Amino acid sequence: MQTSEAFVGLDCVDCGNRFDPGEEPGRCPDCGGILDPAYDYDRVDLSPEQLADRPFESMWRYAELLPFPAEAAVSMGEGGTALVECPELADAMGVGRVLLKDEGRNPTGTFKDRGQAAAMTAAAQHGAGTVALNSAGNAGQAAAAYAARAGLDAHVYLPKRAGFTQKAMTEVHGAELHVCDPVGGAGKSSQIGDAGAAYAAAMDDHSDWYSVKTFVTPYRHEGKKTMALELLEQLDWEAPDAVVYPTGGGVGLVGMHKAAVEAEKLGWTDDLVPMYVAQAEGCAPVVKAYEAGADEHEPLADDEVDTACNGIAIPDPGASPLILDAVRESDGGAVATSDAAILDAAIEVARREGLEVGATCAAAVSGAFELADRGEFGPDDTVVLLNTGAGNKDVDALRAHLGEREAAEEAADGEVAE
Numbered sequence: 001m002q003t004s005e006a007f008v009g010l011d012c013v014d015c016g017n018r019f020d021p022g023e024e025p026g027r028c029p030d031c032g033g034i035l036d037p038a039y040d041y042d043r044v045d046l047s048p049e050q051l052a053d054r055p056f057e058s059m060w061r062y063a064e065l066l067p068f069p070a071e072a073a074v075s076m077g078e079g080g081t082a083l084v085e086c087p088e089l090a091d092a093m094g095v096g097r098v099l100l101k102d103e104g105r106n107p108t109g110t111f112k113d114r115g116q117a118a119a120m121t122a123a124a125q126h127g128a129g130t131v132a133l134n135s136a137g138n139a140g141q142a143a144a145a146y147a148a149r150a151g152l153d154a155h156v157y158l159p160k161r162a163g164f165t166q167k168a169m170t171e172v173h174g175a176e177l178h179v180c181d182p183v184g185g186a187g188k189s190s191q192i193g194d195a196g197a198a199y200a201a202a203m204d205d206h207s208d209w210y211s212v213k214t215f216v217t218p219y220r221h222e223g224k225k226t227m228a229l230e231l232l233e234q235l236d237w238e239a240p241d242a243v244v245y246p247t248g249g250g251v252g253l254v255g256m257h258k259a260a261v262e263a264e265k266l267g268w269t270d271d272l273v274p275m276y277v278a279q280a281e282g283c284a285p286v287v288k289a290y291e292a293g294a295d296e297h298e299p300l301a302d303d304e305v306d307t308a309c310n311g312i313a314i315p316d317p318g319a320s321p322l323i324l325d326a327v328r329e330s331d332g333g334a335v336a337t338s339d340a341a342i343l344d345a346a347i348e349v350a351r352r353e354g355l356e357v358g359a360t361c362a363a364a365v366s367g368a369f370e371l372a373d374r375g376e377f378g379p380d381d382t383v384v385l386l387n388t389g390a391g392n393k394d395v396d397a398l399r400a401h402l403g404e405r406e407a408a409e410e411a412a413d414g415e416v417a418e
């Protein structure tokens, strides 16, 4: 296996044992815990000055802090995304600056590309022939794309509720798409857990398949951590006062917090980055756990999930202890807003700033407004909204909401006229 100089192994977050990355592609063989890439930071030969001389065009510019060198990467230039000033939103929010980290500019239109680039690099290094995962949609599409890039076969298990774009592009990339019925019967719509059950059954039947599923491969959060490295570099290594993150499984939030800790450890920054979980009220297990002071979430039943935000319709986020740790350690917070507020926020951003945020991603925008209302931010604060994906990934939810608003306005006008 071709690995980076400072990468020393995979540490289990539960039992603490260290494993050889050449041998362990998934969870901890001793206790089933999540494995986390570990580094000898004294061997990281990289500095902000060196970085300043590298083009800002892909996440692999931080390869010294990733498990694999850039030469080994399965890459399509993911990362290197813009951090866009949003003066109108800052005014409306009553803070110094609002910046939008625009992950919609990735190869398949979401930050899932960073995770899949890292995971697929590992798959290629391990000599995998077929990769598999279940996903809410965007990770499946990204896996299909990166598998194509690496010349691997892919099986992607999605719930019925996944978007048309995600299902279609998964097949366009040549992956095998499995749209899963709910466990216990067809008819109603299915959730990510149903896709997870079908994926697990298929993995049992195919011992040679290689998993690129959330927090099974140790590399997805590692790829996504580059969002924080970029963000800090774009802010001249000065931590913002808040990053508001639309949270599903928490892969990106956990990764970003890890990178902020690393940047502090390396002496590149003085402060951690306060991480805020934003969820939809119709599926907010992490927010509930945070508010209850709990160490982990209570799963929702599939039929309790009630949100149009597909990317964060995750009723049972297994890594919630890591998410909650990251939020508390970084002195962040958690907030849930209604679907109406989320979809209104997406339209607001599109109209005030011209920027296109996905329906799911807009939970960060409405969440930030709610936090501002609660007095969580000061007038000089810099608030970063993580736009995890492009607006055009889920246009249906946005257009449907616009239609409802227009119908409600017309009805109200009609009443006035009468």
Ligand SMILES: *Cc1c(COP(=O)(O)O)cnc(C)c1O
Binding pocket: 110, 112, 138, 139, 246, 247, 248, 249, 250, 251, 252, 253, 311, 312, 358, 360, 361, 388, 389
């Ligand atoms: C997957 C996804 C999320 C949630 O990501 P996690 O890192 O797993 O919490 C948020 N937004 C979009 C657009 C997604 O595709």
Ligand SMILES: [Zn+2]
Binding pocket: 012, 013, 014, 015, 016, 017, 028, 029, 030, 031, 032, 033
């Ligand atoms: Zn373990």
